[in-house]
Amino acid sequence: MDAKDREILRVLESDSRIGHEDLGTMLNLSKAEIIKRISAMEKTGVIRKYTAVIDWKKAGDDGVTAVVEVKVSPESEFGYDRIADRVARFPEVKSLRLVTGSYDLQLIVCGRTMQEVSEFVSGQIASLESIRETVTHIVMKTYKEYGCELQRSEGVERLPYSF
Numbered sequence: 519m520d521a522k523d524r525e526i527l528r529v530l531e532s533d534s535r536i537g538h539e540d541l542g543t544m545l546n547l548s549k550a551e552i553i554k555r556i557s558a559m560e561k562t563g564v565i566r567k568y569t570a571v572i573d574w575k576k577a578g579d580d581g582v583t584a585v586v587e588v589k590v591s592p593e594s595e596f597g598y599d600r601i602a603d604r605v606a607r608f609p610e611v612k613s614l615r616l617v618t619g620s621y622d623l624q625l626i627v628c629g630r631t632m633q634e635v636s637e638f639v640s641g642q643i644a645s646l647e648s649i650r651e652t653v654t655h656i657v658m659k660t661y662k663e664y665g666c667e668l669q670r671s672e673g674v675e676r677l678p679y680s681f
Contacts, residue, residue, distance in 0.1 A: 519564070522547065523555055527564070530556075532665070534568045571666040581630045582656060583612075586639055587621035589651040598622060601648040610638050621653070632656060 525545050529536060536544075542552045559565045574580045588605075592598050598616055602623065606614050613626035625643070629635040635654070644652050661669045 519559075523559065523564075526552065526555055527559070530565070530568075571664050571668075573668050575668075581628055582632050582635050583660070584627045584629075584635045584639070584657060585655040586625040586627050586643065587653045587655075588623040588625065588643065588649055589620075590622040591648050591650055592622075593648065601646065604646065605643065608638070608642060610635075610642075621651075627654075 522545060526541065529541055529544065538549045538552045538556075541547075542549045545552070547555075556565065590598055590601050593600055602614060602616065605611055605623070605625065610627050610629060611625050612628050613624075615624045616622060617624045627635055627638060629638060635656070639652055639654050643649060659669060661667065
């Protein structure tokens, strides 16, 4: 992967709908070269998925999101990987990370209601053999998601930006 590939990735991360021709113009590459480079990055798994940031509250379907911290007893041969693979298979788990600090794994879990999230965490996650402890934080409001501002209070000015 070279500098041009990294530039392509930065642009796609901010706007995955940009056309190949526009991207080529921005980066001084031909449309064919852009298609070739993106295709190669898709095949090797560098580009995993194209997605949209959706304000579910505005869409009228604002379920419940929770940040779940999990303490795990790592396995001697597999460490955290095997339990992480198992947890990642649940459709309710939208994100899963190995983190530093008091807990080992951080999950983003979504459900229709707090009861549904609670039942999922207690019934499916906490009951797994390697899980020692969980802490669940319900997301009350999302202000920014993947670099996109979702909520801005009226009368709040943008912060000044300078170098």
